[in-house]
Amino acid sequence: MVAKETAWTTYWHAANRLDSCIVRPGQQEGDQKAIFGFWREFVKGCPSGGRLLDLATGNGAVALRLVQAAADLGKDVTVNAVDLADIRPESYLTEYSDFANLIAFRGGVDICALPFGDQCFDGAVSQFGFEYAPATSAVAELARVLRSGAPFQLLVHHKEGALVAPNVAQIAEIETLLGSGGLVDCIQQLLAGTSSMDALEGEGRRLLSENNNQLPRITAEIFAAVRQLLTRQDLDLAIRIQGAADMRHRLEAEQERMRQLGHAALSGDEADSLCRLMTDTGLHDVAVQPFHVGSDQALLGWQVTGRR
Numbered sequence: 001m002v003a004k005e006t007a008w009t010t011y012w013h014a015a016n017r018l019d020s021c022i023v024r025p026g027q028q029e030g031d032q033k034a035i036f037g038f039w040r041e042f043v044k045g046c047p048s049g050g051r052l053l054d055l056a057t058g059n060g061a062v063a064l065r066l067v068q069a070a071a072d073l074g075k076d077v078t079v080n081a082v083d084l085a086d087i088r089p090e091s092y093l094t095e096y097s098d099f100a101n102l103i104a105f106r107g108g109v110d111i112c113a114l115p116f117g118d119q120c121f122d123g124a125v126s127q128f129g130f131e132y133a134p135a136t137s138a139v140a141e142l143a144r145v146l147r148s149g150a151p152f153q154l155l156v157h158h159k160e161g162a163l164v165a166p167n168v169a170q171i172a173e174i175e176t177l178l179g180s181g182g183l184v185d186c187i188q189q190l191l192a193g194t195s196s197m198d199a200l201e202g203e204g205r206r207l208l209s210e211n212n213n214q215l216p217r218i219t220a221e222i223f224a225a226v227r228q229l230l231t232r233q234d235l236d237l238a239i240r241i242q243g244a245a246d247m248r249h250r251l252e253a254e255q256e257r258m259r260q261l262g263h264a265a266l267s268g269d270e271a272d273s274l275c276r277l278m279t280d281t282g283l284h285d286v287a288v289q290p291f292h293v294g295s296d297q298a299l300l301g302w303q304v305t306g307r308r
């Protein structure tokens with residue numbers, strides 16, 4: 001069992017991982033363009049010299065887009081970017097070198113208890129992050145730290161969105177890989193000397209026939225990794241055992257993140273409730289609408305906007 005924050009920390013501590021879940025396979029260019037345009041529009045409404053807040057920033061995808069858009073628009077903005085996970089984007093991504101002095105990252109921060117004074121931000125944003133926190137406290141903190149009139153813009157998971165729908169099948173896929181007698185068990189036991197190659201080959205055959213020889217993405221990746229662990233006889237056994245344990249940990253973390261995503265996603269009624277809560281908390285002009293991307297106009301999430 002992987003803890004909530006650990007699942008994300010594991011994810012963010014990887015080289016060159018800027019976004020978590022906005023890019024649909026095969027649709028990168030169109031999706032990125034739409035998302036960049038969305039954040040660029042937000043920056044247009046912010047004052048030059050403004051101080052912005054990116055909530056649940058991950059590796060800072062939005063923080064980076066904000067400062068890039070501001071530079072394009074000839075504006076100066078600085079961004080405070082916070083996340084509950086132990087984030088360290090400066091160490092893992094090269095993108096920040098040009099903007100390092102404009103973005104202040106801070107990990108271990110719950111957006112329900114922000115370490116900032118009242119009314120100190122000129123704008124706040126979040127991309128698939130705000131909805132992971134308990135709404136009442138997160139909204140109260142958002143309202144507290146924004147200056148009067150300051151805008152906010154959130155991109156929030158949609159229960160029927162393109163990112164959420166494939167989740168259920170992928171959670172089940174990982175369950176099979178991690179389950180008792182599953183592929184990960186087989187390779188760990190084989191390396192530990194408590195099981196034979198026959199068991200591993202049997203599980204491989206079973207997975208292939210169950211999936212009509214067309215392995216789903218995660219299973220295919222694990223197959224490839226298992227093959228590597230078996231063929232790298234040049235590596236110390238201890239290293240290969242550790243490799244198999246790491247594989248299990250990464251899969252558990254991925255499954256935990258997918259579960260969180262499923263819980264965080266909002267239905268239409270839930271999105272309306274969030275807007276009502278925001279209005280009741282003293283935020284103004286709160287509005288929600290579906291957010292579409294790409295030439296196929298795929299539903300990606302909800303956009304929630306308003307001001308203090």
Ligand SMILES: C[S@@+](CC[C@H](N)C(=O)[O-])C[C@H]1O[C@@H](n2cnc3c(N)ncnc32)[C@H](O)[C@@H]1O
Nearest residue numbers: 008020056057058084085110111127129132133
């Ligand atoms: C789907 S990721 C989005 C990250 C980033 N905004 C992006 O678009 O790439 C969700 C993030 O929310 C963070 N998170 C979840 N609950 C949180 C909380 N209560 N306070 C701060 N961050 C939180 C997770 O650690 C994770 O990094």
